[in-house]
Amino acid sequence: MSIGTLAPPLEVAAAARLAEGSRVWRKLVRNPAALAGAVVLVLVIGAAVFAPWVAPQDPARQSLIRRFTPPIWAEGGKSAHVLGTDQVGRDILSRIVYGARVSLLVGVAAVAVSLTVGVTLGLLAGFLHGRVDTVITTVVDVWLSFPQLLLALAFVAALGPSPTTIIVVLGLTGWERYTRVVRAEVLALREKDFVEAARAMGASAARTILRHLLPNTFSSIIVLSTLQVAQAILQEAALSFLGVGSGSAYPTWGQMIALGRDFVSVAWWLSTFPGLAILVTVLAINLIGDRLRDALDPRVG
Amino acid sequence: MLTLLIRRVVRLAVVLVGVTLITFSILHVSGDPVSLMMPEAPEADRVALRAAMGFNDALPVQFMRFLGNTAMGNFGQSFFHRAPALPLVLERMPTTLLLSMCAMGLSLALAIPLGIITAIRRASFIDYGATAVVFFGTSMPVFWTGIMLILLFAVQLRVLPVSGWESWASLVLPTITLATFSTPLLLRIVRSSMLDVINLDYVRTARAKGVSEWLVICRHALINAALPLVTVAGLQFGLLLTGAIITETVFAVPGMGRLIVSAIRQLDFPIVQAGVFVFAMIIVIVNFTVDLLYIYLNPQIRVR
Numbered sequence: 266m267s268i269g270t271l272a273p274p275l276e277v278a279a280a281a282r283l284a285e286g287s288r289v290w291r292k293l294v295r296n297p298a299a300l301a302g303a304v305v306l307v308l309v310i311g312a313a314v315f316a317p318w319v320a321p322q323d324p325a326r327q328s329l330i331r332r333f334t335p336p337i338w339a340e341g342g343k344s345a346h347v348l349g350t351d352q353v354g355r356d357i358l359s360r361i362v363y364g365a366r367v368s369l370l371v372g373v374a375a376v377a378v379s380l381t382v383g384v385t386l387g388l389l390a391g392f393l394h395g396r397v398d399t400v401i402t403t404v405v406d407v408w409l410s411f412p413q414l415l416l417a418l419a420f421v422a423a424l425g426p427s428p429t430t431i432i433v434v435l436g437l438t439g440w441e442r443y444t445r446v447v448r449a450e451v452l453a454l455r456e457k458d459f460v461e462a463a464r465a466m467g468a469s470a471a472r473t474i475l476r477h478l479l480p481n482t483f484s485s486i487i488v489l490s491t492l493q494v495a496q497a498i499l500q501e502a503a504l505s506f507l508g509v510g511s512g513s514a515y516p517t518w519g520q521m522i523a524l525g526r527d528f529v530s531v532a533w534w535l536s537t538f539p540g541l542a543i544l545v546t547v548l549a550i551n552l553i554g555d556r557l558r559d560a561l562d563p564r565v566g
Numbered sequence: 567m568l569t570l571l572i573r574r575v576v577r578l579a580v581v582l583v584g585v586t587l588i589t590f591s592i593l594h595v596s597g598d599p600v601s602l603m604m605p606e607a608p609e610a611d612r613v614a615l616r617a618a619m620g621f622n623d624a625l626p627v628q629f630m631r632f633l634g635n636t637a638m639g640n641f642g643q644s645f646f647h648r649a650p651a652l653p654l655v656l657e658r659m660p661t662t663l664l665l666s667m668c669a670m671g672l673s674l675a676l677a678i679p680l681g682i683i684t685a686i687r688r689a690s691f692i693d694y695g696a697t698a699v700v701f702f703g704t705s706m707p708v709f710w711t712g713i714m715l716i717l718l719f720a721v722q723l724r725v726l727p728v729s730g731w732e733s734w735a736s737l738v739l740p741t742i743t744l745a746t747f748s749t750p751l752l753l754r755i756v757r758s759s760m761l762d763v764i765n766l767d768y769v770r771t772a773r774a775k776g777v778s779e780w781l782v783i784c785r786h787a788l789i790n791a792a793l794p795l796v797t798v799a800g801l802q803f804g805l806l807l808t809g810a811i812i813t814e815t816v817f818a819v820p821g822m823g824r825l826i827v828s829a830i831r832q833l834d835f836p837i838v839q840a841g842v843f844v845f846a847m848i849i850v851i852v853n854f855t856v857d858l859l860y861i862y863l864n865p866q867i868r869v870r
Contacts (some may be wrong), residue, residue: 403577403580403581403584404584406577406581406584407581407584407585407587407588408588409801409804409849409853410581410584410585410804410846410849410850410853411585411588411804411842411845411846411849412804412805412807412808412811412845412846412849413804413808414808414811414812415807415808415811415823415826415841415842415845416588416842418827418830419592419830419838419842420592420595422830422831422833422838423592423593423595423596423602423835424595424596425596495705499705499707502707503707503708503709503812506707506709506812506815507812507815507827507830508827508830508831509830509831519707519709522707522709522710522713523709525713526709526713526816529713529716529717529721529728530721530728533717533721536710536713536714536717537714537717540706540707540710540713540714543706543707543710544702544705544706544707544710547705547706548701548702548705551701551704551705552701555701
């Protein structure tokens with residue numbers, strides 16, 4: 266209490282935020298689907314982080330005598346290769362475990378890029394109004410006129426595939442959703458009394474945006490980001506599948522499915538399991554995102 | 567209404583220039599288009615090509631030339647096919663549109679009745695079932711769905727062809743694949759736009775007057791739910807085309823999507839630019855039509 270009169274309101278605000286946080290958390294945990302999603306996601310993240318310890322084999326080790334080993338429960342399966350081996354004898358399960366690294370890393374990093382670009386433009390469009398708003402919404406219109414994946418594919422090919430290129434290009438295909446959501450929220454917020462009051466008390470434009478407008482868009486941004494990570498993982502897989510993968514040392518899930526496509530009539534397990542890995546991961550994130558939306562913010566479409 | 571129309575047309579023109587700019591930038595984003603087009607050529611050839619293609623001019627000059635060429639439909643010669651790029655893309659357009667329309671038709675046939683039923687019978691068994699289908703459908707990679715369908719119907723049951731484009735049977739699996747991608751998106755929109763109108767006063771009034779339930783749904787609720795449905799369906803069209811591009815690649819369907827994906831692998835940039843531009847044009851035209859339809863369907867604007 267030594268700071269005097271300012272302290273109590275701040276503490277009240279902090280307490281309120283804490284209460285809000287635990288309310289959201291309780292809502293999230295009470296939903297069995299979201300809880301299952303959270304458990305699955307923790308397992309996937311764990312597998313990605315501790316891949317060298319989790320993976321039963323070296324994902325790059327080839328063995329021609331072991332090629333096309335079926336999964337353990339099928340006829341001819343071996344206990345060393347739970348999910349079987351691919352056309353050059355590499356262990357599928359180990360490759361999936363290592364593949365989680367690329368998927369999660371690219372997914373999260375791409376969303377960080379779109380978040381930064383999209384939120385900045387959304388704040389500017391909503392706050393500055395007028396010409397700036399017209400220009401930004403026109404750019405969004407133009408951007409939405411392309412099949413996003415095709416544009417990403419073309420730019421990755423032009424820039425040369427590398428993890429950084431994939432992250433930046435995927436990040437730049439998803440930014441406009443943030444811009445649309447944040448712009449709409451700021452347009453509604455800027456008419457509110459507390460914004461007027463801040464302006465009247467002499468707050469600069471930058472301070473008004475960063476201290477008063479931005480924090481009020483956080484819940485929408487969190488919900489949107491969760492769902493966008495799921496989208497980015499699907500898009501990264503599609504890019505690898507179409508042949509412009511990240512060029513990284515690790516196998517990717519999309520690349521594994523693409524390789525399996527050529528052997529679909531002789532070895533069904535090549536494409537099936539990496540696809541299931543994508544499905545389970547993306548489903549888990551979508552379930553969490555959907556619950557978060559219900560708990561935090563019903564407005565984000 | 568006229569000023570609104572004029573404003574829409576002006577926006578259309580601005581968007582078209584923007585689309586051309588982004589198409590232009592595909593070749594120039596790396597800084598040196600020549601090393602992109604011929605990575606292993608000796609320096610003398612590069613200098614010659616740079617001069618022949620006009621890459622030495624200032625970028626704005628190059629863009630104005632590109633804009634002019636685009637307006638004339640000239641995207642240059644395909645390196646790989648040794649023929650003008652745009653006709654190569656356009657002659658494959660009917661295939662892509664046929665696939666997209668079949669999938670869209672199948673999706674609508676599933677999504678509209680299901681969306682209505684799940685909106686009326688909220689929290690019922692069928693509603694939960696549909697929600698689960700939506701979650702799975704939006705979490706599955708399209709290309710994987712396609713391969714799983716090949717595995718089931720072409721490899722195990724041997725009832726449908728694996729890939730290619732010879733008969734009507736080859737259309738079945740690509741259509742189902744694309745529809746599993748687009749149906750969940752549409753189903754979600756139909757359900758939520760029905761939920762928005764179904765409890766409004768005029769619907770309740772119609773019920774109170776003794777109008778049969780079936781008529782209430784079709785005549786009163788569905789017509790008013792159509793407006794948001796049309797708008798969002800138009801916005802989702804780009805997603806449908808993305809799905810079509812991937813589906814064509816999985817099933818070796820000879821459409822625009824497959825042409826462009828292989829052109830990207832071969833670094834055949836005239837085809838890539840022509841293809842990206844054509845896809846964007848389709849989306850722009852669809853969205854413009856939706857805009858006009860919205861003006862026409864919305865009595866609040868039409869009367870003014």
